[in-house]
Amino acid sequence: MMMKRLFHIVLLAALVLAGSCQKELPNDPKPNRMPxxxxxxxxxxxxxxxxxxxxxxxxxxxxxxxxxxxxxxxxxxxxxxxxxxxxxxxxxxxxxxxxxxxxxxxxxxxxxxxxxxxxxxxxxxxxxxxxxxxxxxxxxxxxxxxxxxxxxxxxxxxxxxxxxxxxxxxxxxxxxxNTPPTVFFAVNALDSTTVQQPDTTYTVATFSWYANDIDGNNTIASFRIALNDTTSPSRWLTLSSSSTTVTLIVSRTASDAAGAETPAEVYTGTYPTMQYRGTVPGLKLNATNELFLQARDVAGEYSPAVKMPSAPSRKWYVKRPSAKMLFVLDYGVTNNTEKNAVVPYYRKVFASPLIAGGTLAQFDVLDIVNSQPAFLNPALIRTLQLYPLVLWVTNRTPSILPAQVGLFNYTQSGGKVIFSTTFQTAVTYAELKALNDFSPIDSTTSDTTYFQNNNVPPTNADRSISKNVKVLSVAAGYPDLVVDSLNVSGATVSSQTVNMRRIYKRTDSRYIYRIDSSRVSPPRYIGAPDIACIDNDRRFVLFALPLHILNGKPGSLPLFFKQVIENEFGLN
The missing domain is CATH 2.60.40.10 (Immunoglobulins)
Incomplete structure (x- = not known):
């Protein structure tokens, strides 16, 4: 009995020991605990x-x-x-x-x-x-x-x-x-000021804007614009959220037939791939206008309306086109006496019955220096296209970039141009390249211009040209011209201040005038510098002198314009 009891005690102790030893062995890994x-x-x-x-x-x-x-x-x-x-x-x-x-x-x-x-x-x-x-x-x-x-x-x-x-x-x-969006008209990259319309435009104007939304700019669903009156929903035109630059256009046919107020067609994009988006009513002709703009988000809320002009002191006057010819006044740094005399001078010239019966005298005027559109493409291009004929007159600092953008596209669409210009003292390669893009010249001489009283050898450039010097026609039908003894303001002068340079035509054009240097003593020019040309398509005449100094032989300048406008361009 004693032995049996001892056996049970030993067996129990062994089981306890075995159990305790097995518990300490890592045979069962712990399960992963979630983060x-x-x-x-x-x-x-x-x-x-x-x-x-x-x-x-x-x-x-x-x-x-x-x-x-x-x-x-x-x-x-x-x-x-x-x-x-x-x-x-x-x-x-x-x-x-x-x-x-x-x-x-x-x-x-x-x-x-x-x-x-x-x-x-x-x-x-x-x-x-x-x-x-x-x-x-x-x-x-x-x-x-x-x-x-x-x-x-x-x-x-x-x-x-x-x-x-x-x-x-x-x-x-x-x-x-939801937070409503906000919308702003585009700003100038140089000084962050709002890009304004010129004080006066014809029936073409381009507007650009951008919008912000605290909820994310991808929540902007659309824009809408109105002219002058926002009281009725019918006055608003809705545009897509991608339409952030639009151009308002009233065609010449529409403006000629319109009353005091007319709808404007609205386009997006740039020329020549502009896309029609609809019409907005209420553009006032020969009056001041305002454009109102709002953004709308996906929740249906509108931004506060903003308007252009954005400053109370500014005005946007829309002028009805009324003439067949647009006179582009391109006078930059100059004295106002000369600038103010240019337009009246040409009105007198075009009043001659020799030129389209005098009907071009009341031409429309665009001051490209003071009224240059902020968006040359498409605003300037489509403004030029309101007219079949453009006369572009510059002083010694021509606006090359606007001319390059505007005139190239204008002539490609069938427009006719007379471009009267001189050049800066030093002409850059970029300016020559631009001139080559839109006009029928390949280049100009690189000779240095000089004043008359300098004793230097003859060149192909000059800073002045004496009165009575002849500018000879080298093409049939063109009259000879003579440097006038009166400047554009009517003052008597012995020479006209210009930056004259010999031009070299493109292969697809022909010369029509050169300077007669045989009467200049002492000789100032190498040979007879070519000074004007016309392209073979008869769309573009470039004259590298101010035409208003070339009426020294009375009546010759109207004959020149008659030859170009009626006989070359086929306009009357």
Missing amino acids: STRLWLSSADTLNETSSRLHAHWYGEDPDGYVKGFLIAVPESASTVAAAYPDTFTYAWTTRNDSIIPLPLLKQRSLFTMVARAVDNTFAEDASLAEGTPVRLVPQPYADLNGNGMYDGGDRALPTLAGAVDRTSAQQLLPIK
């Missing part, structure tokens, strides 16, 4: 309504490893937060700890839930995920690579994600209120 997630917003009070662009922050903790990344979703919600696992949201994979979150607000107020789930280091497929890859959790975790919300052949399975993701998640309910 936890924390989430907060930069907003001072996330319970109040806020804008739809939020700066969100998050972080994760893992008790038995480390956090590799996060799944972030912001679905539109009901009035309560609910994010059970697994859910049907589309998440974005990220390794970041914060982001600006834009919410797709399609109405004035909405509720969203932000859900963040940390993912720990047991997730093995993270290397295959780019930042922002869409991830879904049902029917099984997968990367929704084709973005169709269904698990199919275009997607990638993520088998280790289910055991690595925080199943509790961090959640925040977001009550969002």
